[in-house]
Amino acid sequence: MLAGFISDLHLREAGEALTRILLSYLNGPARDLPRLYILGDLFEAWVGDDDDGALPAQVAEALSRLSAAGTAVHFQHGNRDFLLGADYARRAGMRLLPDPCVVDLGGQAVLLSHGDRYCTDDEPYQAFRRQVRDPAWQQGFLSRPLAERQAFAARARAESAAHQKSQSMELGDVNRDSVEAELALFGVDRLIHGHTHRPDQHNHEVGGRRRERWVLADWRTAGEVLLIGADGRPHRQTLD
Structure with missing residues (x-):
């Protein structure tokens, strides 16, 4: 196995079923992965690394143990947890990735993104996205009291x-x-993203080459991880 990919968990509470599924996965099967990529929206909302709730603490502890066991954990911001910062990433043993970015998986260049950047038909959302990704806006927001x-x-x-x-x-x-x-800009034949909550595999013809796009599943009633095996082919695994 080369890597696993998850996104759109939208975790809300420490004791909910999906949180238990994630913790069980991180403490067990995920340890067989060389790399785990979390492509955004791990949490339903993130208002700052100073959140002292039970959920962030539990997830950070489990991710840190996974990292210490030898699985490299990578995190890409989503539209719900774009404020997750370097302090929490350090506590969780995660490496923060830009969106988009290209990684090498068994000699193949793969483009990774949360996916909301491609929803360009939704102009009001894209305007909001530009606002909240602005460093000055984020600095101002994070300076407010936690309750606010x-x-x-x-x-x-x-x-x-x-x-x-x-x-x-x-x-x-x-x-x-x-x-x-x-796909043309980065010159890759595979894109993996989440955000749309519409898991599927799509084919694209770009520059005379067949390219493929894998959309990750959201964790609505069960968990799902996209695994890429040693042969380079993706397959989905349900977690419940």
Whole structure:
């Protein structure tokens, strides 16, 4: 096995079923992986590394043990946990990755992204994304009291849910032209991303070459990891 990929867990509470599934995976089967990639939205919301709740502590401890056991853990920010910083990454034994980035898996260059950058048809969301990814905005937000940040996150989740209900299926998915432009830019034949909650495998014809795009599953009722074996082929494994 070369690597495992997960995203869109949207963990909310320390004792919930999906949290228990993740902790069981990190303390067991994940230790057989040389590398684990978390491509964003590990948490439903992240308001700063100073959050002293039980959930961040439990997950950091399990990830740190996994890293200490020899699995390299990599994290890419999602649209819910884009404020996860270097302090929490250090506690969890994770390496922070830019979005997008290219990694080498058994000699093949693979492009990784959370995926929301490709939803370019949703212009209001892209405007919001640019705002909250701005370092000055983030610095200002993180300087506020923790309780105020938590209240802001609760309002943002409610507004996001309302926005998702109002938008069409097309707006909630990636823009094919945006995906293909980035495949061409990076010169890769495989892209792995999450965000859309629409697990699938798509083929793209770019520059006369067949490229493939693997969309990770969200953890709605069960967990799922995309595994890439020594032969370079991906396959999905359900965790329950």
